[in-house]
Amino acid sequence: MLKVEDLCYEYESGFKLKNINFEVKGGESIGIIGENGSGKTTLVKNLIGLLRPKSGKILLNGEDTSKMSVAEIARTIGFVFQNPDNQIFASTVKEEVSFGPQNLKMDNIEEIVEDVLKKTDLFKYKDSHPFKLSGGEKQRLALASILVMNPKILILDEPTSGLDLRNARKLIGIVKNLQREGRTLILISHDMKLVSDLCERIILMKSGEIIADGGIKEIFNDSNLLEKTRLDLPEIAKLSKILEFGIVFDPEELYRKWRASND
Numbered sequence: 290m291l292k293v294e295d296l297c298y299e300y301e302s303g304f305k306l307k308n309i310n311f312e313v314k315g316g317e318s319i320g321i322i323g324e325n326g327s328g329k330t331t332l333v334k335n336l337i338g339l340l341r342p343k344s345g346k347i348l349l350n351g352e353d354t355s356k357m358s359v360a361e362i363a364r365t366i367g368f369v370f371q372n373p374d375n376q377i378f379a380s381t382v383k384e385e386v387s388f389g390p391q392n393l394k395m396d397n398i399e400e401i402v403e404d405v406l407k408k409t410d411l412f413k414y415k416d417s418h419p420f421k422l423s424g425g426e427k428q429r430l431a432l433a434s435i436l437v438m439n440p441k442i443l444i445l446d447e448p449t450s451g452l453d454l455r456n457a458r459k460l461i462g463i464v465k466n467l468q469r470e471g472r473t474l475i476l477i478s479h480d481m482k483l484v485s486d487l488c489e490r491i492i493l494m495k496s497g498e499i500i501a502d503g504g505i506k507e508i509f510n511d512s513n514l515l516e517k518t519r520l521d522l523p524e525i526a527k528l529s530k531i532l533e534f535g536i537v538f539d540p541e542e543l544y545r546k547w548r549a550s551n552d
């Protein structure tokens with residue numbers, strides 16, 4: 290679905306993305322992780338065409354994105370920004386969500402918008418001004434205004450930062466429903482619990498390079514990598530590692546393994 294070949298990018302400040310290579314299959318959920326400033330947001334800005342690679346290629350369903358406009362790429366890849374305020378500009382929630390579909394001249398806009406507002410639990414705010422919404426609601430609005438265009442690939446940049454537990458759970462619930470529908474997910478996050486909850490594969494970045502790409506358990510088991518990138522595992526994974534049960538994220542599974550080892 291998405292193939293990145295030898296992508297290089299450089300800001301005037303000197304920061305570089307170096308020889309990025311990876312592939313994403315339809316329906317996969319991938320976490321892009323790495324320290325602050327490792328280049329995660331820069332990479333996805335290249336994927337969605339906001340920045341253009343200095344060299345290398347990005348293929349979307351086999352088509353080179355260098356020949357596609359940002360709007361064309363957006364039909365397939367939806368990107369929800371790190372800070373929802375950057376994305377919100379209309380004067381009502383409904384207008385905000387209707388903007389994309391109107392631009393794309395989609396059919397049945399009224400119906401689709403209503404459906405997305407319900408899915409994201411924002412229907413009751415449809416006539417409110419977006420800036421009156423709480424942080425959690427704004428985050429869902431940013432997601433709704435992307436979802437409404439039905440992108441096959443959804444990229445979320447730190448979707449739960451600044452959200453309390455209830456709002457974070459609500460957002461995770463919405464994302465899990467999207468995964469069940471077969472949507473492809475790319476999640477950028479520093480929250481390893483969230484990443485382990487939503488992703489089976491991880492791309493680990495450091496100083497503009499991908500230093501690991503593989504199954505989440507495999508990567509979380511690699512102590513050298515963890516040290517090099519100062520990754521902090523979810524508490525349950527730390528415990529399961531100490532108990533020498535490998536990486537376990539599910540408390541029940543850990544309990545079963547512990548029981549079995551005591552029999």
Ligand SMILES: Nc1ncnc2c1ncn2[C@@H]1O[C@H](COP(=O)(O)OP(=O)(O)OP(=O)(O)O)[C@@H](O)[C@H]1O
Pocket residue numbers: 300301302304323324325326327328329330331332
């Ligand atoms: N517009 C820009 N011009 C110049 N340098 C930039 C620009 N945007 C980002 N950078 C630099 O590029 C590097 C990578 O930034 P990027 O935002 O991609 O990191 P990140 O991995 O998303 O970090 P975080 O986890 O903090 O969001 C940083 O050193 C940053 O200062």
Ligand SMILES: [Mg+2]
Pocket residue numbers: 329330331371446
């Ligand atoms: Mg970032």
